[in-house]
Amino acid sequence: ELKVEQNPLFLSMQEGKNYTIYCNYSTTSDRLYWYRQDPGKSLESLFVLLSNGAVKQEGRLMASLDTKARLSTLHITAAVHDLSATYFCAVVRDDKIIFGKGTRLHILP
Amino acid sequence: DAGVTQSPTHLIKTRGQQVTLRCSPKSGHDTVSWYQQALGQGPQFIFQYYEEEERQRGNFPDRFSGHQFPNYSSELNVNALLLGDSALYLCASSLNGGNTGELFFGEGSRLTVL
Numbered sequence: 001e002l003k004v005e006q007n008p009l010f011l012s013m014q015e016g017k018n019y020t021i022y023c024n025y026s027t028t029s030d031r032l033y034w035y036r037q038d039p040g041k042s043l044e045s046l047f048v049l050l051s052n053g054a055v056k057q058e059g060r061l062m063a064s065l066d067t068k069a070r071l072s073t074l075h076i077t078a079a080v081h082d083l084s085a086t087y088f089c090a091v092v093r094d095d096k097i098i099f100g101k102g103t104r105l106h107i108l109p
Numbered sequence: 110d111a112g113v114t115q116s117p118t119h120l121i122k123t124r125g126q127q128v129t130l131r132c133s134p135k136s137g138h139d140t141v142s143w144y145q146q147a148l149g150q151g152p153q154f155i156f157q158y159y160e161e162e163e164r165q166r167g168n169f170p171d172r173f174s175g176h177q178f179p180n181y182s183s184e185l186n187v188n189a190l191l192l193g194d195s196a197l198y199l200c201a202s203s204l205n206g207g208n209t210g211e212l213f214f215g216e217g218s219r220l221t222v223l
Contacts, residue, residue: 031210033211033212035214041216042199042214042215042216042217043152043199043201043214044214045211045212045213045214048210048211050210088151088152090152090212094165095157095164095165096154096157096165096167097142097144097154097157097212098154099144099151099152099153099154100151101150101151102150102151
């Protein structure tokens with residue numbers, strides 16, 4: 001059974017700092033997604049990672065995928081308050097999409 | 110270009126009732142999947158529809174059923190509602206059975222069961 005674990009589940013950080021969110025999964029995967037969710041809102045697609053070694057960047061966010069380690073990371077550079085949200089990774093295998101529990105990120109001014 | 114649209118946005122039901130939620134996929138998309146998100150939790154995969162058939166299903170009871178129409182829109186039906194069915198129900202659309210990349214989510218239908 002495919003399981004997805006994110007850590008940390010809660011993260012409070014200062015503006016301007018760097019930090020990384022980790023997403024581990026238990027079996028081989030077809031692809032991996034990162035999403036952002038603001039309170040009371042739907043999911044906003046951030047990245048789709050399809051192959052080993054994939055790295056994608058958008059603004060202050062960078063995602064990478066290591067399929068051998070079954071690990072994806074979401075790195076935040078020089079955090080700003082607007083990045084406060086909950087971040088989910090989701091892993092796809094055999095057309096089943098399994099989400100992690102999410103990382104609630106709070107960035108302090 | 111309309112994105113994924115869901116209706117209704119909010120609804121309140123009582124235990125034992127039945128509910129139908131609707132989803133229109135993003136233009137050009139042919140695959141719809143449904144998720145249940147309880148408060149403070151990650152979305153849980155219910156099922157996926159492609160070419161009007163259920164392709165894959167998560168760990169949900171038979172009370173949860175669905176349908177996909179020839180225009181690719183979809184419905185989620187939940188029978189014999191329980192208090193624990195209260196959640197945000199999200200629909201996502203994709204292309205080619207979801208094998209070519211992004212999932213786009215609608216704004217969700219928030220169901221409250223009293």
